[in-house]
Amino acid sequence: MNRIVARKFGPNVCRLRIPWRPFSTDVAAKSSTSNAGNPEQETEGEQYDVAIVGGGMVGLALACSLASRPLTKHLNIAIIDSNPALGRKHLIKKDDLPDPRVSTVTPATISFFRDIGAWQYVDKQRHAYFDKMQVWDYTGLGFTKYNARDANKEVLGCVVENKVLLSSLLSRVQDIDVQNKIYPSRLNSMSILPNSSSLEVDSTSSATSLFTHGRLAKLELEDGNSLYAKLVVGADGGKSRVRELAGFRTTGWNYSQNAIICTVEHAIENHCAWQRFLPAGPIALLPIGDKFSNIVWTMNPKESSEFKSMSEDDFLKAVNHALDYGYGPHPKSSVMGNAGIFSWLKGNITVSAKDCFEVPPKVVKLASERMAFPLSLRHANDYTSKRVVLIGDAAHTVHPLAGQGVNLGFGDASTLSNVISEGIAVGTDIGEVSLLKKYEADRKPANVMMMAVLDGFQKAYSVDFGPLNILRAAAFHGAQYISPLKTSIISYASGEQRLPLFS
């Protein structure tokens, strides 16, 4: 052991001046002989087991998860992110107004956070559990109410501000004694050479020569630093630089839709998640704690700029309108549903099927600025190649319809740290594609399925066409009255089940 350590670090000291030539396959031969080079290339970067590019929620969750597993807690981790907030620690005060950027975390994500020791920090900050959800559409033909009790759960989910999730993960990273280093910069270039055996058997222990043999990836940062890692994790979001540098292609499209998000205040507390499908897209009202709710309203870009710039009063009126009688009548399905075509299927009706349609609480005040952002769907064709793996939005950007995006990312982080742990248990090099493919094989079908479901929903509601409206209404009725289906939908939306139907 001691010898290995000495081997790892000893040569770093004496072998500093080896310039590296990108993508030349016979670097090994050249590098050991040429000592000239730019002065800034002369310092050899530090060597890590894992370099996480992107210190956002998903990247930090991976760092926490690795640090909390017995087989991976010894790993040396570098986090690369230029966000200055990562350097300091701050809890968000409860009396700040809620930030409009929120995530709806599922019970699966909550239990993942508990496992990695980060939920205790969320608990101390603002968050709002909800146990009911009502979904309906503007045609007035159908509605569905989900209740946590239908699936024997206490909650359906929890709405948490992104900054709360981030600061909780950061506090966790800082509080556990992990071998972490944060590089406050951006990724400039990444190079991974093919495996090669060199004839220079004795030059193998410096990071540079490990790199030239394909055993380490080299990352160069904008601030001139460079580092080496056995595994590079791209957790750098929808415009992932890692994905671009690794040459992974993506498939996807932009919806010609924008989402407007903001925080609003009610006169009473809200404990239910509401979602109504309007002709131009869904509007969601999510409880965020106290009397506040978060609004995610999808609409076409032209409308969004109008809604963003209109006066507060007009906007509140528009929101209340959209959540009540705007665009169409209230559903009256309690009558239709009981005697309708689905009555033979009902079997044991779930509890909330008896609940009537409710109108969401009125919005009385705008509590934040309104932000608009375009929606798109994007999926990386590959999640991994040698020494590189993508997680979170870098691998898949989804329609924010059900707030599933970040949950998929946390699922990625959880699975990847598990796969790394399994690999270490059996002595595998953690950058080996054969190991990383296990992660891809596990996550890709889950992510693609969720994306397809969300995209399908989006498409189904972007068309206003009579027969389709009736089909949608029938689907709502089905979901409302067929217990097993409803339970499945809840489990799926809670992140605990892989396939949406009867599994």
Added chain:
Amino acid sequence: MASSKLLSQPRWFRFLPRNLSNARLFSELASQPPVSEPQNNIESKSNNNFSSKASSTPSSLKEPELAKFSAIADTWWDYEGPFKPLHKMNPTRLAFIRSTLCRHFGKDPLSPRPFEGLRVIDVGCGGGILSEPLARMGATVTGIDAVEKNIKIARLHANLDPTTSTIEYCCTTAEKLVDEQRKFDAVISLEVIEHVANPAEFCKSLSSLIDHGGATVVSTINRSMRAYATAIVAAEYLLQWLPKGTHQWSSFLTPEELTMILKRASIDVKEMAGFVFNPISGRWSLSDDISVNFIAFGTKENESETV
């Protein structure tokens, strides 16, 4: 650095290959087809020996077997090459080794390097695809193979990583090490016994390499119709994952036979498991089904220990 490594190696096989024609053994696998293959084990590893009565004559190896593995040695570390099934099976074999050896030697199964302090020999190490993970798990590993090309490849590859460059690789046979009175805490020989000329003698050699209180892990293919169908007909002929003639069905051992010849070599088989391949997930897993591939863990019966 280099010198410290060389010190640990016997001088007779310190051949630094100067002009290996196969400097690039591994291809980039960026684009792997998601093909799942059936199993079979291939493995092989070559060699090994057995020494018949005339001990210490290296000629006791099955010559055709050696030639067979020599021909495909370059591809050991190509994850998509002829040894792909072995690579895929490797984590499963290692999981069995990890759990049995941790229990036997009282090591912490939650440690990333549970084999720290154990001397382990990989008999028939081939290109080192079992030896390297064992070294990463902390073991002091010796890998031996009768095919010199395998050893060259294994050493070149292991030298690429400081944690595996400590592996001692030797082109030799178990018999010769017995003659040298080498002893190990764990003697591992996977997918080798079906390629040796005299399995009973081979097991005796393995047994002689085990130190007091040590253990052994042996795996092979069952001589069952299913094994014939999967390992030979499917893997070698239909799918051509393995070169034809990699396995000879008649030289396979059943679990009972293996247990018996190990018993005669004073090794008590304590645990046995089968490997099954799931063609849908493309993964191997351990199971109770020992009808095709199986792995056995045994300890040495040691009279002197009880005294």
